[in-house]
Amino acid sequence: MDIKPIIVNSLNDLPEAPVSQGVTLVKKTGTWKNVRPVTVSRSAPCENACPLRIRIPDFINFLTTNSDAESAALEIIKWNPFPTITGRLCPAKCEVGCNRNKYDDKISIKELERFLGDLYLDKKSIDIKEKKHERVAILGGSVSGMAASYILLKEGFEVHLFLKGNETFEDIRGKVPEEILGKELKILQNAGLRLNVNTSAKISELQKEFKYIFVSSSSYPQMVSIEDPKTGKTNFEGAFSSKEDQDISRTIKNAIGVAIYIASKASGKEYKDEEKLPRVVSYKEIIEDYFNHENAVKEINELEDAIKEASRCFSCGTCNSCGNCYVFCPDSAVKWVNNLPEFDYDYCKGCGICVTECPRGILELIPEK
Amino acid sequence: MSVKKVLTGNHAVSYGAMVSRVQVISAYPITPQTQVVELLSEMVADGLLKAIFVNVESEHSAMSACVSASAAGARAFTATSAQGLALMHEMLHWAAGDRLPIVLADINRAMAPPWTIWTDQNDSLSQRDTGWMQVYVESNQEAFDSIILAYKVAEQIYLPCMVVLDAFVLSHTSEPIEIYDQEKIDEFLPPYKPMVTIEPGKPIGYGALAGPDTYMEFRYKMQKAMEKAVSVFEKEGKLFGEMFGRTYDLVEPYMLDDAEYVIVTVGAVTSTARVAIQELRKKGEKVGLLKLRVVRPFPFEKLRNILKGKKKVAIIDRNISFGHHGIFYEEIKSALYPLQDRPIVYGYIAGLGGRDVTVGDIIGIYEDMKKRETLDEAIWRGVKL
Numbered sequence: 014m015d016i017k018p019i020i021v022n023s024l025n026d027l028p029e030a031p032v033s034q035g036v037t038l039v040k041k042t043g044t045w046k047n048v049r050p051v052t053v054s055r056s057a058p059c060e061n062a063c064p065l066r067i068r069i070p071d072f073i074n075f076l077t078t079n080s081d082a083e084s085a086a087l088e089i090i091k092w093n094p095f096p097t098i099t100g101r102l103c104p105a106k107c108e109v110g111c112n113r114n115k116y117d118d119k120i121s122i123k124e125l126e127r128f129l130g131d132l133y134l135d136k137k138s139i140d141i142k143e144k145k146h147e148r149v150a151i152l153g154g155s156v157s158g159m160a161a162s163y164i165l166l167k168e169g170f171e172v173h174l175f176l177k178g179n180e181t182f183e184d185i186r187g188k189v190p191e192e193i194l195g196k197e198l199k200i201l202q203n204a205g206l207r208l209n210v211n212t213s214a215k216i217s218e219l220q221k222e223f224k225y226i227f228v229s230s231s232s233y234p235q236m237v238s239i240e241d242p243k244t245g246k247t248n249f250e251g252a253f254s255s256k257e258d259q260d261i262s263r264t265i266k267n268a269i270g271v272a273i274y275i276a277s278k279a280s281g282k283e284y285k286d287e288e289k290l291p292r293v294v295s296y297k298e299i300i301e302d303y304f305n306h307e308n309a310v311k312e313i314n315e316l317e318d319a320i321k322e323a324s325r326c327f328s329c330g331t332c333n334s335c336g337n338c339y340v341f342c343p344d345s346a347v348k349w350v351n352n353l354p355e356f357d358y359d360y361c362k363g364c365g366i367c368v369t370e371c372p373r374g375i376l377e378l379i380p381e382k
Numbered sequence: 383m384s385v386k387k388v389l390t391g392n393h394a395v396s397y398g399a400m401v402s403r404v405q406v407i408s409a410y411p412i413t414p415q416t417q418v419v420e421l422l423s424e425m426v427a428d429g430l431l432k433a434i435f436v437n438v439e440s441e442h443s444a445m446s447a448c449v450s451a452s453a454a455g456a457r458a459f460t461a462t463s464a465q466g467l468a469l470m471h472e473m474l475h476w477a478a479g480d481r482l483p484i485v486l487a488d489i490n491r492a493m494a495p496p497w498t499i500w501t502d503q504n505d506s507l508s509q510r511d512t513g514w515m516q517v518y519v520e521s522n523q524e525a526f527d528s529i530i531l532a533y534k535v536a537e538q539i540y541l542p543c544m545v546v547l548d549a550f551v552l553s554h555t556s557e558p559i560e561i562y563d564q565e566k567i568d569e570f571l572p573p574y575k576p577m578v579t580i581e582p583g584k585p586i587g588y589g590a591l592a593g594p595d596t597y598m599e600f601r602y603k604m605q606k607a608m609e610k611a612v613s614v615f616e617k618e619g620k621l622f623g624e625m626f627g628r629t630y631d632l633v634e635p636y637m638l639d640d641a642e643y644v645i646v647t648v649g650a651v652t653s654t655a656r657v658a659i660q661e662l663r664k665k666g667e668k669v670g671l672l673k674l675r676v677v678r679p680f681p682f683e684k685l686r687n688i689l690k691g692k693k694k695v696a697i698i699d700r701n702i703s704f705g706h707h708g709i710f711y712e713e714i715k716s717a718l719y720p721l722q723d724r725p726i727v728y729g730y731i732a733g734l735g736g737r738d739v740t741v742g743d744i745i746g747i748y749e750d751m752k753k754r755e756t757l758d759e760a761i762w763r764g765v766k767l
Contacts, residue, residue, distance in 0.1 A: 021595060024603065031481075031600050032589075033587035033588075
């Protein structure tokens with residue numbers, strides 16, 4: 014039907030019976046509003062607490078919306094190269110912050126991460142961005158050295174790993190199954206990691222061959238001293254090192270940060286500090302009415318368990334396409350585009366029902382200019 | 383070939399709906415109407431009538447179903463009485479406002495409380511201003527004929543029509559009825575052609591919003607349709623007479639040519655009045671009877687032409703507008719006002735809640751009118767003072 018106004022000048026312009034001649038869309042009722050709903054960027058307490066800043070609601074949404082474990086695992090790996098390791102050893106600060114603690118019981122995020130990491134391990138590979146000519150030496154096979162290797166391989170460097178003995182992941186041996194550590198190493202080797210065992214490498218010698226050197230501070234505690242923890246610069250030109258921590262996620266995060274600094278220095282790009290996450294969604298912004306009490310799944314062995322546990326997630330600050338805004342809008346002014354809400358401000362009157370009914374605090378009313 | 387059947391008023395209405403080939407019937411039972419739709423449901427079940435019978439939980443829903451069916455292009459029918467008609471009230475406005483030619487048989491039953499099931503006209507007259515046409519019948523044959531005629535007129539002017547008959551006096555009393563040949567009825571009443579065709583994939587809103595800039599025009603069109611209905615009733619009533627031998631007009635004069643005094647009746651009381659007039663005529667009284675058949679549209683011109691120059695007119699109202707007077711009295715009196723030689727008009731309230739109005743009562747009304755000199759109004763006849 015044409016969206017054009019019906020002008021009535023005489024009786025003849027009207028039908029005999031009161032049937033619609035056009036559509037009421039000609040009346041842009043959106044002009045009545047003095048506030049408008051907008052989608053705002055918010056973060057969940059879990060992702061805020063995670064040193065690696067894993068977008069936890071995002072990976073969980075892959076499970077809940079499509080039962081897609083592969084995409085969920087890839088979403089984790091985007092932020093954390095070793096979910097198999099953190100899923101076992103990290104102190105899970107994400108779970109401490111989880112808003113669901115205030116409702117019944119936290120989401121088993123760490124167990125989900127472990128399950129997904131293990132599940133995807135056989136398919137996992139490093140997607141190399143662009144081959145570079147620079148060679149990098151990694152001294153020491155601790156988790157920080159392995160994480161730095163992972164990032165630098167991904168960035169396209171020729172990475173040489175020098176070990177004192179013949180063991181990689183030396184600082185976590187015995188804490189993670191051997192089979193898994195073996196597979197993680199294999200993945201790095203498949204991406205081109207060159208392993209040098211039983212070496213007694215010295216920085217001064219390596220400097221001749223390698224423009225960049227990364228020193229694992231637990232493997233070689235006295236070798237360098239870190240002058241700038243952010244960039245990992247040390248007292249040696251071209252040598253970098255990252256701080257290691259009780260929290261293994263923090264250790265990995267620091268190593269990744271330094272590796273990215275090396276990569277940006279090598280390509281002449283400006284190194285950018287990580288952006289801060291937006292404001293955290295507090296528990297009082299979650300609308301409890303939309304959730305049932307469900308016991309947490311503490312041990313996850315099957316995809317079914319993972320989906321069940323994922324479905325408990327409030328998805329704080331992340332739209333999981335629940336559609337409440339779309340369903341409740343009394344003016345059909347919320348459109349559903351690519352499974353996400355979009356506001357038609359021509360007809361939105363700013364009533365705010367969408368904001369009130371969003372269970373996860375993603376929508377906000379802002380004043381009209 | 384036509385056949386004769388002995389039928390109650392209720393069953394005459396059922397047959398009227400059947401021969402009109404109604405397609406959707408939706409109704410809720412209420413005494414004294416129930417038999418109308420009871421027989422129709424049997425006709426549908428027996429395959430005599432190809433229609434959908436929609437059972438509903440209330441009269442409001444019955445009329446809602448009829449509104450939807452009619453809007454979708456079906457010939458729709460329902461029947462009710464008193465409280466049931468009152469419960470339909472909102473949807474009666476929808477039917478008329480949407481210009482849907484639904485036919486409803488109202489078996490006149492007085493309004494409760496006090497609880498009652500017997501006849502008077504207050505139920506149908508409470509719906510006077512909903513935009514429905516109203517036909518009041520005198521006999522079971524007229525009830526049967528009027529259903530067919532109601533569809534014929536309604537489907538030309540696109541307004542719904544109520545056929546009204548008295549509880550028990552007609553509804554439960556048997557009379558011989560002539561059922562005409564179906565082929566001839568089909569010829570007289572062709573299939574319903576809706577004004578607006580609803581098609582899947584072409585959405586339109588029925589009864590859509592009309593703002594202050596258009597609402598009044600729709601009301602004006604309804605009024606014009608009502609005015610046009612006067613001539614359509616006359617034309618179709620004549621054609622009905624040519625085809626079936628019974629001619630109907632909006633009013634029916636009886637022994638009026640030389641009459642100086644006139645009694646006006648509406649509904650079954652007319653038959654009683656005919657006897658009273660005959661007796662009075664035997665005594666040499668110059669009195670006649672005017673039967674008002676169609677009260678919406680109101681036949682102003684016909685009434686004026688018949689009643690001008692008469693000495694006195696007595697109107698028998700089987701209804702009362704509390705705080706005012708008998709409704710037909712008020713309407714006829716006001717219709718006569720523009721006449722230079724208008725008669726004196728008296729209104730008699732009689733027969734409320736099914737109280738009998740006898741030949742003696744009507745003769746009494748005549749004698750009262752004849753000798754009355756003051757302009758009294760709302761004269762209660764037969765009340766136990």
